[in-house]
Amino acid sequence: MSLLKKLVKPFLVVAPYVARSSQTVKYPDERLVFSERFRGRHHLDLDKCIHCGLCARICPCASIVLVPVEGREGKYPQIDYGTCSLCGLCVDACPRGALTMTDFVEFAAYKRSELVYSPERLAEVPDIKEVLPMLKRRIRPVLTDKEMKYEVVEEL
Amino acid sequence: MTEPEVKPEVMRISWGPQHPMSGQTRILIDVDGEVVRRIIADIGFTHRGIEKILEKRTFIQGIVPIERMVMADTANIALGYVQAVEEALGIEVPERAKxxxxxxxxxxxxxxxxxxxxxxxxxxxxxxxxxxxxxxxREVLLDLFEKLTGARWSYSFFIPGGVRADLPEGFRDEVKRAVKYLRRRFQDYWDAMVENPLFEMRNRGVGILSREDAIRLGATGPVLRGSGVDMDVRRDEPYAAYGDLDFKVITEKEGDCFARLKVRFHEIEQSLNIMEQIADEIPGGPVRTKVPLFPRSKPGVEALSRVETARGELGVHIFTDGGLKPYRVKINSPTLRNMYVFERLAELDKVLVADLPVILYSIDPWYLDCDR
Structure with missing residues (x-):
């Protein structure tokens, strides 16, 4: 191939991509729907927990401590999301399935102490609309043979 | 690090610690005009004590810290550790998990x-x-990772005795679709970039590492194969399912930056072939054998596992003392070996300051892997 041909070829390859759909997610307005197995914030079922403490023992980051809950017997896990790596080993270790993981990832807080989630706070997962008031739609990535694009799952 | 003396005829420049594209490290270069006379890499600049951390974690807990060694390639790194633990504890792995x-x-x-x-x-x-x-x-692959493991980075998916979950429904079709999409994209990369004369001029004949020097200095991974040495742990000492899979080991003779890039590029093609083979031929059965949450080791057991990561060969050596935690974990990381090669390149070949970034990124450094 001549040098001129070689020089022109990259432009011919790139040209069709000008018409490609946008690959970015406009986050506070749009939010991805994560897969079923996605490891986000924990949900604790207070009635299922048997206070065995296996979650606290297996945690590699020592983020889980067992603390008492008002009006209930026994101690329940409290998770520090300042150090948690969301590995999900605690969920695997839980013998009663009291700990599960949600697709909730909005952890931002003003103080580090706000990142320590008490058992009562873990027991309820807030509605996404409360945390992201500007959220307009939820999307998910779809792969076709030619390109990757986003399709709208739900308009809010 | 104690800095070696500067000779009067050269000027010493400290390159880093902030590097715009990769992590942080400090590299000192002695320059004479535009020619680099000597490269000194400050190995240990980002030392985090991962080996020591692993001594303080139980066998299963150790998976999480060791994955932080190379975030771009967590799967291969974690596999090295998990296989060493399995060998030390005598745990069998089901075929499907492999x-x-x-x-x-x-x-x-x-x-x-x-x-x-x-x-x-x-x-x-x-x-x-x-x-x-x-x-x-990469987003295409990260979406697949998310569906399979639940995380986009640092999957913590391999545990002693298998993997944490089976493939989700319809995952094999999605793998095939992703392979088809990526193949088409890589053709575009090849046409637009690798065959681009401007790019070729910048890379060809730069940072040449001969076959003899690559062996003498202990290079590994694409750097070694880019110098024409036919070596790949996946084929030479098969682990996981690689014994049953059909793939080629890519080598290039030139030993320059362009050859290393081409090795990586053809390896991606081979990896896509492997992905397709696995999606087609994966056997059934369980994905996990029952292993206690806190397995206890036998005293005085030694285990070594070798894994071919994206950057080269990783060795994990575990000693046990009969407790719940390993007594000592020694990690032989690929970037450390390649950084020694990078240090010597100025002696082996004429290196200009402008070529230095190209050479450094052609060995694909990950400083946290180098310093552990």
């Missing part, structure tokens, strides 16, 4: 090679869009 492990490792390898390819193109300074292209294409 195939799933190979699948994730190959996806991780493509992910890491794409990142390396993007960086090498970016540091030539001509084509900033290509790094964005590779970032978008």
């Amino acid at each position: 195939w799933i492990r190979s699948l994730i490792c190959e996806m991780g390898r493509i992910n890491s090679h794409l990142y390396a390819f993007g960086l090498q193109v970016e540091c030539t300074g001509y084509f900033p869009a290509v790094f964005l292209w590779t970032t978008v294409d």
